[in-house]
Structure formats: structure tokens, C-alpha cells
Amino acid sequence: MITASNFGIVAKRKETSSKAKLVQNILYQPNLAQIRPVAHGLENERFALQQLALQEKVTVEPCGLFVDQEYPFIGATPDGLIGNDMIVEIKCPLVAYKIGIDSAIKQNKIQIWRFDRKTNQIVLNKNSNWFYQVQGQLHVTGRKKCLFGVWSGENHPIKTEFIDRDDGFWETRIKTKIISFYMDWLLPEIIDSRQARGLPLRESDSSKDNTQCTKRSRSRTEDAEEEPYRKIKHILGLTTSSSPDENLPSCSRQLKFEEM
Numbered sequence: 001m002i003t004a005s006n007f008g009i010v011a012k013r014k015e016t017s018s019k020a021k022l023v024q025n026i027l028y029q030p031n032l033a034q035i036r037p038v039a040h041g042l043e044n045e046r047f048a049l050q051q052l053a054l055q056e057k058v059t060v061e062p063c064g065l066f067v068d069q070e071y072p073f074i075g076a077t078p079d080g081l082i083g084n085d086m087i088v089e090i091k092c093p094l095v096a097y098k099i100g101i102d103s104a105i106k107q108n109k110i111q112i113w114r115f116d117r118k119t120n121q122i123v124l125n126k127n128s129n130w131f132y133q134v135q136g137q138l139h140v141t142g143r144k145k146c147l148f149g150v151w152s153g154e155n156h157p158i159k160t161e162f163i164d165r166d167d168g169f170w171e172t173r174i175k176t177k178i179i180s181f182y183m184d185w186l187l188p189e190i191i192d193s194r195q196a197r198g199l200p201l202r203e204s205d206s207s208k209d210n211t212q213c214t215k216r217s218r219s220r221t222e223d224a225e226e227e228p229y230r231k232i233k234h235i236l237g238l239t240t241s242s243s244p245d246e247n248l249p250s251c252s253r254q255l256k257f258e259e260m
Contacts, residue, residue: 004136008129020201048151
């Protein structure tokens with residue numbers, strides 16, 4: 001499963017970036033609880049939620065994992081729920097605790113907001129990974145709004161933002177890229193793990209991207225490796241009648257095709 005906390009990293013990745021490294025980080029990430037910024041967030045999240053509830057005069061209900069109704073490999077776990085239409089997401093970054101929330105924003109260390117030097121205002125940054133995470137959570141839960149907060153210490157008010165669900169953002173900026181990455185890179189490793197066999201994870205070969213002959217011959221080994229998850233794609237209704245490469249001429253006919 002790919003969850004909302006990874007949506008920004010996946011959706012914004014460059015095509016030339018390492019797929020294997022991202023798969024490694026998602027599927028085989030080591031325990032990060034001993035890393036100080038992570039530990040700081042884990043230690044203070046519960047208290048931050050309590051402070052947020054008091055500050056905003058709301059009741060925050062706990063919740064677990066939500067699974068997308070259409071794509072069961074997409075999930076989200078908000079930090080809480082308010083009523084029937086709102087989710088809660090709270091962050092406790094160590095940098096905000098150390099230098100203060102406004103200073104952290106101005107230094108671009110907290111990126112869901114940015115400081116507009118022309119207007120001297122702090123504005124929402126829709127290109128941040130946290131914004132992608134919130135939009136993913138709103139889509140998966142089917143809720144309309146998120147109360148987003150950043151905690152910077154018990155003696156400071158939590159900086160909050162009410163974020164509305166943006167279905168257009170989900171459709172154009174997240175959905176297709178998440179599905180493609182899962183089916184093309186995560187799923188093969190899940191059902192036919194190279195990590196478990198001590199092999200390098202699957203990676204694209206950029207040296208072949210600019211070759212004159214785009215359609216390459218496939219070995220029996222490659223076809224055998226792809227067969228299990230090809231069937232799963234078919235079951236999930238994510239296959240097409242042909243891949244882009246299947247509509248291209250074979251190597252032997254490339255020259256004639258280009259002359260037509």
C-alpha cells in the first residue's frame with residue numbers, strides 16, 4: 001500500500017530520479033524512531049492534539065487507516081477526525097520548537113507555508129509535501145476539510161490552517177502518478193521481491209531512452225517476471241489494450257516507418 005505521507009514525494013519526483021531508491025524507502029524503510037526530529041514528533045503528537053482541541057474548541061476523535069474505495073492499494077491515516085466532514089493533521093517539527101514557527105517559515109524550513117516578501121504575508125504553499133498529504137487524506141476519507149496545525153511548544157499557540165478538499169488537485173497532480181508508480185514499481189517488488197533474494201531493486205535504464213529503436217525485444221525471463229503483476233493489473237482494471245511501445249514499429253521496420 002502507498003499512503004498519503006508519500007504522495008508528495010512520489011507525485012513530484014522527476015522521471016530521471018531513482019525509482020529503486022524510492023521503492024526502498026517506501027517498502028523497506030528502517031525504524032526512524034531513534035532519529036531526533038522523528039522522535040520529537042512522536043513524543044509530542046498526542047499532547048499537540050490535546051492542545052489543538054482546546055485551542056480550537058473542538059473534539060478530535062481518534063481514527064485508524066482509511067483505504068481508498070476505488071484503489072485498495074491507496075491509503076491514508078489522518079491524526080484525527082472532527083464531526084462528519086473534517087480531518088485533523090498535526091505536525092511537531094523540531095525546527096519550529098527550536099526557532100519558532102514564523103522564523104522556520106521565513107527560512108523555508110517549514111514548507112506548507114511560504115513567506116511572500118512582496119506582501120510581507122505568510123501564505124499557503126500548495127506545492128509542499130504536506131499539502132499533497134492533506135489532499136490525499138481528504139480524498140481517501142471522503143471528507144471536505146482539514147484542520148492542519150503545526151505545534152512549536154506548549155507555551156506557543158499552534159499555527160493552524162483550514163484546508164479545503166480540492167478534487168481537481170487530486171485528479172491532475174496526484175492520482176495518475178500514484179497509480180502508475182504503484183503498478184510499475186511498488187507492485188512488482190511486493191509480489192516478486194528482489195530485496196528478499198538479495199538482488200538490486202528494479203531500476204529504469206536511462207541509457208536506452210534515446211535509442212532510435214524504441215521497441216526492444218523482451219526476454220523470456222522478463223516476461224515471466226512481469227506475468228504475476230500483469231494479471232493483478234488486469235483484475236484491478238488498470239490495463240490498457242496496448243502499451244505505448246506496442247504501437248511503434250519493430251526495429252527492422254523503423255527506417256521505413258520514418259520515411260512514410
